[in-house]
Amino acid sequence: MEKLVEIRDxxxxxxxxxxxxxxVNGISYDINVGETLGIVGESGCGKSVSSNALMRxxxxxxxIESGSILYHSQKGxxxxxxxxxxxxxxxxxxxxxxxxxxxxxxxxxxxVYTIGNQIMEAIRLHTDIPKSEQKGYAVELLRKVRIAKPxxxxxxxxxxxxxxxxxxxxxxxxxxxxxxLLIADEPTTSLDVTVQAQILNLMKDLQQExxxxxxxxxHNFGVIAETTDKVAVMYLGRIVEMADTAELLQNPLHPYxxxxxxxxxxxxxxxxxxxxxxxxxxxxxxxxxxxxxxxPRCSRAQKGLCDRVMPQPREAAPGHTVSCHLL
Amino acid sequence: xxxxxxxxLLIMIPLLLLLSVMVFVIIQLPPGDFLTTYISKLQSxxxxxxxxxxxxxxxxxxxxxxxxxxxxxxxxxxxxGNMGYSFVHNRSVNALIGARLATTVTLSIVSLFCIxxxxxxxxxxxATHKYSLADNTFTAVSFFGVSVPEFLLAIGIxxxxxxxxxxxxxxxxxxDFANAPWSLAKFGDMLNHVWIPLLVIVxxxxxxxxxxxxxxxxxxxSKPYVKTARAKGVPHLKLLIKYPVxxxxxxxxxTVGWLFPQLISGQTILSMVLNxxxxxxxxxxxxxxxxxxxxxxxxxxxGLMAMIGNLVSDILLALTDPRIRNSM
Numbered sequence: 074m075e076k077l078v079e080i081r082d083x084x085x086x087x088x089x090x091x092x093x094x095x096x097v098n099g100i101s102y103d104i105n106v107g108e109t110l111g112i113v114g115e116s117g118c119g120k121s122v123s124s125n126a127l128m129r130x131x132x133x134x135x136x137i138e139s140g141s142i143l144y145h146s147q148k149g150x151x152x153x154x155x156x157x158x159x160x161x162x163x164x165x166x167x168x169x170x171x172x173x174x175x176x177x178x179x180x181x182x183x184x185v186y187t188i189g190n191q192i193m194e195a196i197r198l199h200t201d202i203p204k205s206e207q208k209g210y211a212v213e214l215l216r217k218v219r220i221a222k223p224x225x226x227x228x229x230x231x232x233x234x235x236x237x238x239x240x241x242x243x244x245x246x247x248x249x250x251x252x253x254l255l256i257a258d259e260p261t262t263s264l265d266v267t268v269q270a271q272i273l274n275l276m277k278d279l280q281q282e283x284x285x286x287x288x289x290x291x292h293n294f295g296v297i298a299e300t301t302d303k304v305a306v307m308y309l310g311r312i313v314e315m316a317d318t319a320e321l322l323q324n325p326l327h328p329y330x331x332x333x334x335x336x337x338x339x340x341x342x343x344x345x346x347x348x349x350x351x352x353x354x355x356x357x358x359x360x361x362x363x364x365x366x367x368x369p370r371c372s373r374a375q376k377g378l379c380d381r382v383m384p385q386p387r388e389a390a391p392g393h394t395v396s397c398h399l400l
Numbered sequence: 401x402x403x404x405x406x407x408x409l410l411i412m413i414p415l416l417l418l419l420s421v422m423v424f425v426i427i428q429l430p431p432g433d434f435l436t437t438y439i440s441k442l443q444s445x446x447x448x449x450x451x452x453x454x455x456x457x458x459x460x461x462x463x464x465x466x467x468x469x470x471x472x473x474x475x476x477x478x479x480x481g482n483m484g485y486s487f488v489h490n491r492s493v494n495a496l497i498g499a500r501l502a503t504t505v506t507l508s509i510v511s512l513f514c515i516x517x518x519x520x521x522x523x524x525x526x527a528t529h530k531y532s533l534a535d536n537t538f539t540a541v542s543f544f545g546v547s548v549p550e551f552l553l554a555i556g557i558x559x560x561x562x563x564x565x566x567x568x569x570x571x572x573x574x575x576d577f578a579n580a581p582w583s584l585a586k587f588g589d590m591l592n593h594v595w596i597p598l599l600v601i602v603x604x605x606x607x608x609x610x611x612x613x614x615x616x617x618x619x620x621x622s623k624p625y626v627k628t629a630r631a632k633g634v635p636h637l638k639l640l641i642k643y644p645v646x647x648x649x650x651x652x653x654x655t656v657g658w659l660f661p662q663l664i665s666g667q668t669i670l671s672m673v674l675n676x677x678x679x680x681x682x683x684x685x686x687x688x689x690x691x692x693x694x695x696x697x698x699x700x701x702x703g704l705m706a707m708i709g710n711l712v713s714d715i716l717l718a719l720t721d722p723r724i725r726n727s728m
Contacts, residue, residue: 167631
């Protein structure tokens with residue numbers, strides 16, 4: 074398969090009031106052309122950090138400490154991690170070849186400009202479409218994401234649209250430049266379930282039509298299962314397990330992955346059955362436990378091994394890697 | 401939008417009537433009036449009271465009539481542009497205010513622009529370079545500016561100036577020019593004096609504006625739409641100006657409403673300390689002396705300015721913020 078992104082041993086750090094933390098601690102993954110990669114994990118595990126590093130939009134207190142992010146652009150391959158902030162090639166990453174949609178469709182549009190204005194800005198930045206046709210193209214994009222009455226909506230302000238419509242408009246804006254990779258950072262988390270399904274279907278259809286790769290960052294295993302080809306499970310800044318989605322769902326190997334599965338309530342569960350949950354809390358990033366980061370919460374942890382030695386990723390089955398001593 | 405403005409202008413008519421009644425009643429509230437105070441003052445110093453003169457004034461301004469008659473007389477004159485007569489200064493209120501209006505408004509507007517020119521770029525730089533050396537310096541200096549009262553700063557500067565040059569730094573003109581007609585020399589003389597009040601106003605005004613703008617902009621910079629625009633590839637500076645700066649300015653537009661009356665009355669205490677010929681001190685002395693027509697007129701003008709200011713700020717807000725525009 075043709076590779077689009079290759080991330081190797083990426084370490085991203087943040088300077089905070091309490092000290093320096095490694096939000097992402099040596100992760101590696103690939104995104105192939107036309108493929109959907111899911112990244113799943115609890116909040117604070119560093120899911121979004123690697124995508125922000127890939128686009129080089131980390132907050133000011135964050136930086137790439139080490140590792141590489143190879144990006145195979147249409148104008149050649151380069152290491153994103155080593156680009157200077159003024160490098161012209163950053164423009165390829167910002168909306169031209171990679172586009173991003175976010176969790177908060179409410180506030181991801183600026184409230185004082187029309188939807189059309191903000192979509193046309195993307196068109197202006199990344200295409201050669203003449204000024205007179207930009208509005209028509211914006212309308213066409215809105216129609217593509219199945220917004221009713223796009224001619225009217227294009228002149229409306231974000232507050233006049235519902236949450237689902239705003240997320241559709243976000244997708245329309247992302248599509249303006251025919252991106253090769255769409256990064257969707259919890260795109261449906263703030264939407265209700267029926268709208269969520271519509272948006273996910275829309276994304277799938279558009280992926281086919283545009284031949285894009287998608288990076289789906291989500292905490293919801295249901296969304297990941299429905300939309301992705303490959304999944305990376307993250308815990309405390311590390312990828313603990315990675316496999317094809319179907320394989321992972323059938324055969325979760327890491328205790329954290331199976332604990333996550335068990336904590337999803339099923340409609341078929343008997344009434345009165347207690348909700349399963351993972352004991353303990355995610356340790357804060359300032360006091361990451363020695364050994365396997367999951368051992369304090371793991372029901373199968375072995376004294377003297379799991380709390381001492383950091384497990385290295387191993388290939389348990391073809392294309393299925395897992396970092397655990399117990400296998 | 402046009403309908404809205406017309407509606408607002410129509411509402412101003414009853415509001416102005418109400419304002420005039422309130423102003424008049426409040427000024428009349430203290431016992432006695434200017435003439436009785438004047439007479440008793442003269443008597444206490446043993447001077448003869450010119451009964452005829454007092455009677456003439458009483459009749460002329462209807463002071464012997466009930467309050468509502470006095471009110472209508474005053475308001476009727478006001479509508480024709482005649483604001484009455486100042487007992488203290490023995491001149492018409494129009495002439496008194498007119499003489500000071502130019503200096504007052506000029507000082508206010510010039511200082512306002514100076515504050516904007518200094519404070520907005522400072523706030524912009526500070527917010528976009530949070531916790532840098534410059535940001536920390538600006539913040540520390542602005543703490544000083546916010547905490548030191550204007551009059552104290554004025555006294556301090558006057559003291560230092562006097563120690564250094566041996567000259568008195570108050571007023572807007574030297575004695576030679578105070579009553580001279582406007583000329584290039586008089587203008588130069590004013591520039592020699594005006595820097596002290598300007599400096600004081602700009603230091604204190606900038607500090608406050610800087611702090612609010614910095615905080616507003618920092619709030620906006622962390623909003624998701626900024627990240628969206630970054631991911632979209634909007635060039636850095638253009639992004640800042642088009643998105644967060646524009647939104648961080650909206651709160652300032654809504655303060656235009658109370659900026660307008662300040663153009664007239666602003667810097668009262670500072671003007672008294674520095675002996676500036678502006679309207680502020682005029683209002684204070686007129687209130688102290690129950691100089692009712694002068695006080696009433698100034699307060700009425702300030703109320704009118706507040707109403708106009710609020711209308712202007714609402715129109716500007718509607719122009720900048722579609723959420724407000726569409727709810728009109």
